[in-house]
Amino acid sequence: MKIGFIGLGHMGSAMAANLVKAGHHVTVFNRSPEKRRKLVELGAHEAARIADACRGEAVITMLADDAALSSVALADGGIIGSLPRGAIHVSMSTISVALARELTKAHAGAGQRFIAAPVFGRPEAAAAAKLFIVAAGEPAAVETCLPLFNALGQKTLPISPEPAAANLVKLSGNFLLASAIEALGEAIALVSKAGVDRRAYVELLTSTIFPAPVYATYGGLIAANRFEPAAFTAALGFKDIRLALAAAESLRVPMPLGSLLHDRFLRLLAEGGESLDWSALGGLAGRDAGDARAPG
Known part of the structure; x- marks a missing residue:
């Protein structure tokens, strides 16, 4: 799949690397350029702006908190303003139920789809592609993203058609x-x-x-x-x-x-x-x- 990946901390960098290794076309964005370059050396493509990571079928975010995700998704030039209609935003961050509901509504209004797929596992599990992924959202969208989840974890557990339930x-x-x-x-x-x-x-x-x-x-x-x-x-x-x-x-x-x-x-x-x-x-x-x- 052609995807973007935003957020290259301890967890995100390992997850993005596994997606590259699995053969996906991955464009990475992080506020710190040096973290992007390490993934580029593995075969990822570098995005200079958030919008550049939103050109594919899906974009994954792995960010620290509500404020970080809101600034990436809801601000001008962010995910909602850049992602094509019908494309999927997969939020794998641990965020509030309230923000998950806000993003679900905002993406629907833009003709996009939103999945919440937070993970259980520490960075060593992320590096070994042994995460447990709790996925919630439109079943067809979750199904579309299974090849991504299979590259990231040992098991994906669909929990609800309502994204906030996963959070x-x-x-x-x-x-x-x-x-x-x-x-x-x-x-x-x-x-x-x-x-x-x-x-x-x-x-x-x-x-x-x-x-x-x-x-x-x-x-x-x-x-x-x-x-x-x-x-x-x-x-x-x-x-x-x-x-x-x-x-x-x-x-x-x-x-x-x-x-x-x-x-x-x-x-x-x-x-x-x-x-x-x-x-x-x-x-x-x-x-x-x-x-x-x-x-x-």
């Missing part, structure tokens, strides 16, 4: 991940202060009652106090919890644990942890307990 599912998933990180941090702090080896404890958990990647990955990071370099920053984790709570408020769904996570992230950021991996959330419990093994 709600993604936010709910990140809420669960953050909950697991907080719970792991508290449990590790408990046993660690009593003298139990942190790494041995995580190995015990992940080889018995919690044999899941989330516990192995984040438990290992917390046990080792290894929060740099960040694969997913605490600032982005905080953003996702805020978006989950906003969606919950609009639906009148109490999320007391979500409110706790909001305040825990806020404390982490207030202490200068904005650029740490979001698993640093799990390091707070050890500090609260006065455990000398916890990061200071």
Whole structure:
């Protein structure tokens, strides 16, 4: 397929590279030219403007937050003003439900199609094309994009004809991940202060009652106090919890644990942890307990 790709951060650069390797005609755009050049060396085409990345059958965006996506999609010279009628905007970012609905309406008004397809997986999964993709939108549009999704992930899970549903599912998933990180941090702090080896404890958990990647990955990071370099920053984790709570408020769904996570992230950021991996959330419990093994 002839496509554009906008947003070449840790996730986006790996995803765009996999699309090039799969044989798609990929035109890339990023505010930082050096990130575009690395993809061009792999065989991608370089776009000097957003509009230049919107000449094909679809354009994929992988951007950090609502503000970044709005500036790319809704501003003058952006995606909606540049994408051909009938073409597809595939938003793979973690954004608010409200923005997903706004984009759905704006694209429909321009005769375009909009799919929300956020992903589960860290940068190493993106590089290995092992992402899980939650896709929502017009079924025919999702079907058209399956060759792209197959190049990016190990499984695509269509969830709804309403794009915003995929973003709600993604936010709910990140809420669960953050909950697991907080719970792991508290449990590790408990046993660690009593003298139990942190790494041995995580190995015990992940080889018995919690044999899941989330516990192995984040438990290992917390046990080792290894929060740099960040694969997913605490600032982005905080953003996702805020978006989950906003969606919950609009639906009148109490999320007391979500409110706790909001305040825990806020404390982490207030202490200068904005650029740490979001698993640093799990390091707070050890500090609260006065455990000398916890990061200071």
